Amino acid sequence: MCTYLTEKITVAGSGKGAAGWFTLTDATVYLDHPQHAPAEHTLNIDFLNPANGPAARVAVELTAESARALARAIEATLESAPPGLA
Amino acid sequence: MNEALIAETISITGHGGEEIEAYLARPLGQDSFGSVVVIHHMPGYDSPTKEITRNFAAHGYAALMPNLYHRDAPGASPDDAAATARAKGGVPDERLVADVSGAADYLRALEGSNGKVGVIGYCSGGRQSFLAACSLPLDAAVDCYGAFIVGKPPEGMPLKVGPIVDLAPNLSCPLLGLFGADDQYPSPEQVDELDKALIEAGKAHEFHSYEGAGHAFFSVNRPAYRPEAATDGWQKIWDFFGRYLAG
Numbered sequence: 518m519c520t521y522l523t524e525k526i527t528v529a530g531s532g533k534g535a536a537g538w539f540t541l542t543d544a545t546v547y548l549d550h551p552q553h554a555p556a557e558h559t560l561n562i563d564f565l566n567p568a569n570g571p572a573a574r575v576a577v578e579l580t581a582e583s584a585r586a587l588a589r590a591i592e593a594t595l596e597s598a599p600p601g602l603a
Numbered sequence: 604m605n606e607a608l609i610a611e612t613i614s615i616t617g618h619g620g621e622e623i624e625a626y627l628a629r630p631l632g633q634d635s636f637g638s639v640v641v642i643h644h645m646p647g648y649d650s651p652t653k654e655i656t657r658n659f660a661a662h663g664y665a666a667l668m669p670n671l672y673h674r675d676a677p678g679a680s681p682d683d684a685a686a687t688a689r690a691k692g693g694v695p696d697e698r699l700v701a702d703v704s705g706a707a708d709y710l711r712a713l714e715g716s717n718g719k720v721g722v723i724g725y726c727s728g729g730r731q732s733f734l735a736a737c738s739l740p741l742d743a744a745v746d747c748y749g750a751f752i753v754g755k756p757p758e759g760m761p762l763k764v765g766p767i768v769d770l771a772p773n774l775s776c777p778l779l780g781l782f783g784a785d786d787q788y789p790s791p792e793q794v795d796e797l798d799k800a801l802i803e804a805g806k807a808h809e810f811h812s813y814e815g816a817g818h819a820f821f822s823v824n825r826p827a828y829r830p831e832a833a834t835d836g837w838q839k840i841w842d843f844f845g846r847y848l849a850g
Binding site for chain 1: 644676679689690825
């Protein structure tokens with residue numbers, strides 16, 4: 518289905534897109550049909566800088582299982598970082 | 604029919620008098636032809652939908668697919684434009700109707716047009732095809748698994764479109780509906796409700812639901828592709844448009 522279900526957050530950092538590195542300001546997370554991944558639905562993340570236009574986008578399309586593994590890995594990495602680093 | 608055609612990117616006048624990008628494919632060597640407005644799916648104005656547009660021309664119809672995301676992301680690649688459009692909540696209904704109206708006007712003005720224009724849409728475009736056919740004078744409409752003609756989006760979904768089944772009495776032309784029995788959006792129950800609304804309104808329509816197929820079974824580049832359903836569905840489309848548009 519076309520879900521339109523979207524979580525939007527603001528982010529600070531950088532991403533590397535088709536035209537090289539750029540500053541990230543926003544990210545969207547949604548479950549929908551992928552553009553490329555061989556699955557009917559994927560968890561999609563767009564890292565964005567809308568002020569730089571639609572092409573300022575780093576996109577990933579992950580299976581639900583992969584997305585959950587990624588979320589756990591991010592949390593585990595941050596939790597295990599030495600005090601003061603994260 | 605020798606299947607000769609020409610396909611190209613053009614500009615058409617859409618909602619608010621604005622120029623938007625569109626993809627036109629038309630048959631060559633035919634004195635007279637019917638026309639089809641192709642409404643792309645939510646992933647956008649992409650190569651597979653351009654291929655669908657060319658397929659109509661190969662079968663003797665002029666076909667025009669407006670880039671519904673042109674204003675959201677002019678010049679962007681289809682996937683980036685789709686991401687931008689979805690982040691904004693999709694295409695407003697009023698804008699969609701005016702863009703399809705502009706596309707239909709363009710097709711009727713083509714040299715060789717027989718004056719008949721149909722519309723077909725996939726996924727979100729299925730709902731939009733029904734919406735256009737209830738809002739504009741058209742000659743035939745095809746809804747391929749359009750969600751939210753019937754039924755509200757699930758709780759918590761920030762969808763900016765609502766159910767439009769109450770527009771059924773305004774349907775201006777016969778409607779062909781092609782659905783997957785395994786689809787949940789629209790579900791078989793929602794398809795039945797639309798069927799009943801059209802019967803009550805006395806509107807000509809024919810619906811086909813394919814067992815073993817879900818949403819997007821026409822999409823040849825996706826795992827949802829179901830060759831048996833898609834092949835039969837295409838035949839239903841040729842029969843339907845042959846009755847109401849050809850000549």
